[in-house]
Amino acid sequence: MEPIDLGESQKIQSHSSNSAPIPDPSPPRKILWVKAEALERLGGDEDLLQEVCQIFLQESPKLLQQLRQAIADADPEALMRAAHSLKGELGYLGAAEATQAARELEDMGHQKNLSRATEVFAILDREFAALCLALKESPGATS
Amino acid sequence: MNSVPAGGKSPPDTVLIAEDDPIFRRILQSWLQKWNYHVIALENGLDAWRTLEPEDGPQMAILDWTMPGMDGIEVCRRIRKQQKGPYKYVLLLTAKDSKEDVVAGLEAGADDYLTKPFDVNELHARVRAGKRILQLQGALLKAHTDLQFEAAHDHLTGLWNRGAIMDLLHRETQRGARIGVPVGVIMADLDHFKRINDSYGHPTGDAVLREVGRRLEESVRNYDYVGRYGGEEFLIILAECAPADLIVRAERIRNYISEKPVPTDSGPISVTISIGVAAQPPAGSELRKEEEELVRAADTALYSAKANGRNRVEQAPGLCPESLARAEVAPS
Numbered sequence: 001m002e003p004i005d006l007g008e009s010q011k012i013q014s015h016s017s018n019s020a021p022i023p024d025p026s027p028p029r030k031i032l033w034v035k036a037e038a039l040e041r042l043g044g045d046e047d048l049l050q051e052v053c054q055i056f057l058q059e060s061p062k063l064l065q066q067l068r069q070a071i072a073d074a075d076p077e078a079l080m081r082a083a084h085s086l087k088g089e090l091g092y093l094g095a096a097e098a099t100q101a102a103r104e105l106e107d108m109g110h111q112k113n114l115s116r117a118t119e120v121f122a123i124l125d126r127e128f129a130a131l132c133l134a135l136k137e138s139p140g141a142t143s
Numbered sequence: 144m145n146s147v148p149a150g151g152k153s154p155p156d157t158v159l160i161a162e163d164d165p166i167f168r169r170i171l172q173s174w175l176q177k178w179n180y181h182v183i184a185l186e187n188g189l190d191a192w193r194t195l196e197p198e199d200g201p202q203m204a205i206l207d208w209t210m211p212g213m214d215g216i217e218v219c220r221r222i223r224k225q226q227k228g229p230y231k232y233v234l235l236l237t238a239k240d241s242k243e244d245v246v247a248g249l250e251a252g253a254d255d256y257l258t259k260p261f262d263v264n265e266l267h268a269r270v271r272a273g274k275r276i277l278q279l280q281g282a283l284l285k286a287h288t289d290l291q292f293e294a295a296h297d298h299l300t301g302l303w304n305r306g307a308i309m310d311l312l313h314r315e316t317q318r319g320a321r322i323g324v325p326v327g328v329i330m331a332d333l334d335h336f337k338r339i340n341d342s343y344g345h346p347t348g349d350a351v352l353r354e355v356g357r358r359l360e361e362s363v364r365n366y367d368y369v370g371r372y373g374g375e376e377f378l379i380i381l382a383e384c385a386p387a388d389l390i391v392r393a394e395r396i397r398n399y400i401s402e403k404p405v406p407t408d409s410g411p412i413s414v415t416i417s418i419g420v421a422a423q424p425p426a427g428s429e430l431r432k433e434e435e436e437l438v439r440a441a442d443t444a445l446y447s448a449k450a451n452g453r454n455r456v457e458q459a460p461g462l463c464p465e466s467l468a469r470a471e472v473a474p475s
Binding site for chain 2: 043055
């Protein structure tokens with residue numbers, strides 16, 4: 001499904017005023033997740049989206065921790081599993097860049113080649129932190 | 144609703160979800176409940192298999208492909224290995240959408256698959272398709288059961304039909320010979336049935352046949368068999384019945400039929416039956432007869448009962464000296 005652009009008001013941005021300073025050269029008005037996309041998948045059920053965001057905030061840091069551990073342990077199997085799960089969740093929220101990073105990590109685990117894992121994990125970690133912040137600031141807000 | 148119900152049959156429209164990811168588990172559960180399904184939401188494949196394994200377990204399952212312990216593909220394979228029980232519809236949930244993965248899933252026995260991130264309309268459509276298949280399967284099973292009943296039962300009286308009663312007789316005589324017990328056969332025929340049909344018409348004749356069939360069934364033990372052998376002729380198999388008892392039981396049946404008139408739309412009609420009996424003595428006896436011969440012997444005895452004035456019991460000659468003695472006590 002194509003991300004649906006419903007205008008600036010519906011895009012949650014990483015560089016909101018009180019987010020942590022991120023040394024990132026990417027454009028400042030980047031889309032972290034596409035709410036409209038997630039909401040459409042949920043048949044427009046705002047309450048369910050809110051609930052899903054809460055579960056994500058609560059559960060997904062565990063997956064991120066598993067990823068970190070898998071890289072530290074050089075365990076491709078564990079990396080693949082955790083990255084796979086995270087990829088699914090991020091994909092559902094329409095978090096394109098984070099999803100892409102998770103997909104790359106999953107592939108690395110699959111190919112048992114973790115040489116670039118730390119580098120890609122850093123991207124995922126950064127995207128993830130920004131996404132969580134955005135979700136906390138505006139979980140299920142419509143505008 | 145995160146636990147397996149404590150045994151027992153799943154209500155219809157139960158959908159089992161096995162998904163380790165809490166977000167997808169919640170989304171699936173939330174929607175399915177909205178669509179009025181009874182949901183069992185589980186976190187791993189092993190619990191899913193334990194819940195699905197019983198014949199009366201949920202008939203529809205949504206299984207995540209990747210799960211710790213046992214993955215969805217393995218659960219699916221196990222379900223398909225089961226030969227008995229009603230069909231189980233499996234929807235495989237996957238983040239894998241390559242052609243090979245889809246083929247692997249379907250080859251493992253999945254009915255359909257759903258690729259993450261799926262949307263709610265797609266989920267609904269696929270679950271509905273599954274429900275349709277299960278409904279069709281249910282209807283097919285019912286038709287099959289109905290046909291099996293019809294194939295073995297007489298349409299008018301609901302008794303075993305001729306083919307079925309002869310099969311049962313074969314089975315009972317084999318069993319009797321094997322375990323060394325006698326089998327009794329009663330051939331009963333309604334007296335002057337043609338007169339009833341001619342005087343009151345066929346609908347009344349049919350009502351009489353139905354009532355006589357009902358009384359015959361009432362007059363035997365629940366491990367005996369009553370069949371409609373032909374027009375107004377009935378064949379009764381009395382399992383483990385000694386020849387001497389056979390005459391007594393036949394007399395009781397004869398009395399039970401004639402005791403009270405049969406109420407019909409044309410008014411109460413008195414009916415009587417004539418009976419011929421034959422017995423297969425236990426194995427080892429020189430008099431052991433095959434079932435066709437047994438029926439012929441009972442039929443011959445029935446002709447004698449008719450010839451000797453009807454509403455009486457006659458037995459096949461020379462079957463058992465012990466029972467001959469009893470027969471002389473007979474007709475009332």
